[in-house]
Amino acid sequence: MVTYKWSTRGNSVFLIICTFIIYAHSDVPRPRGVSLSKASLYTPAKDFTCFDGTVTIPYHYVNDDYCDCFDGSDEPGTSACLNGIFHCTNAGHRPLNIPSSRINDGVCDCCDGTDEYATPDTCSNICEDLGKEAKAEAQRIVELYKAGSHLRQEFVEKGFKKRNEMAEQLEQLEKDKVEAEAIKAEKEAYKNEVEVRENEALQVYRDAEALERQKKDEQEKATLLKESTDQFNKYDSNSDGELTRDEINVVNVFDKDKDGQVDDEEFQYFFGEKQTVDKEAFGTSVWPLLKSFLMMEQGMFRPEDTEQADNEPEVEADEASDSDVEYAGNDDDNSDLDLPQDEGEEHEPEPDRSTTYDEETQKLVNEATDARQQLTEAERSVRGIESNIKNIQQNLEKDYGLHQEFATLDGECFEFQDKEYIYKVCMFQKVTQKSKNGGAEVGLGNWGEWAGGENRDNNKYSAMKYTNGMSCWNGPQRSALVNINCGLETKLLSVTEPYRCEYKIELTTPAACDEANASQHHSSHDEL
């Protein structure tokens, strides 16, 4: 049961009268704000039942400026119900439904002015003019689609051709791949075969080299041992086979900082935790450290440096005398050292990698090198074919429209410049932005998917979405929506950035001039 609020009902007598005015041009009498299709639901001889069926009221409660129905259906011609819908007939143009809250709000929503009936002078009826304009626009669209559809047909034909060609190419590439893989297998077998022979021949050289290296290592070891033994014997002044701190205290080279004494730190540096070392320990732990100091000292006291010593007499002279003490009477002490000036004589140079082989070996090496190159080329060829196959497969998987009309646009790029940027849309690939003041290109998105359909024109192919562009500073990754409309030329009409780092691009192309979509295009835009 519904309780009627009699106290307020009837307050707006004027409105009630007005809202029952019967439309002059309409054949079917109906309350204000009711569309022709719903007229039969309002019968003056009967009570009115709300559309949702919840309440039935006397007919004269309709449009009495008091909301009785939850769905607002009893007040189509007043703003009494929050959810009421007012219908304007807009004779001469297109009918329109508006929220009933816009009734008598001082704003002309209906071109026939019927939404502002309380102040009839507020809105004049401009439906005839709008109707004419709309008709002209509709005609323009029809003609545009008509002209564009011829061009579109070319896109369709080219698209099918391109797709067929891609399918043929793929078939051919699959064959080429089988062949290239067979060649690769052949080259690999040949390479393995010649490498076996090459290896056998080179093994002789490797063995010889290993022997050579071994000899050299042994020689080096012997030299080192002799050096360290000689030095040990020299420092072991009492020849008891143990080197003590007393014995090294008088040896200048242990005095690293040349302050005239071998202090604890210096002693520990060479001897570690030991107090004495025998010949063997000297060779393994002291000599490797000492040798470089000895070499340095030797360098310092080269004959040519002695001349300079006159200019900086004190330090140099001291050192010279220390050295004299250290090596006095034993000029040959260092003759066996592996000193830089002796290197050339003492050591064989490293074996040259580009060994000269005998004729037969060289022939095998050349053959193997050639076989390796041939295999590399065969592998490259297989990889090249595989990459082409992948590209074509990816393209074949792309949705180029119901009739392949967008196929020829794949990879085509179109530019648009505004005051600040140059935008580029490379169809089915990416969208970029470049500042006119220079700097790197900014990726606004890579080809993602068709984004028309429910969102736009009820046509999946009326918008393209490019996603995963460069990250926006403190924001999302950039993305671009390309709206596609019929036009006689493929070009960009505008680029805007309605939200930061979200770009909206308008593009026209004959590919979109499908006459089946012309009316759709027209009506969906009118609904706005």
Ligand code: MAN
């Ligand atoms: C650049 C451009 C603009 C974008 C800002 C966001 O300047 O890519 O389009 O809005 O970065 O920081």
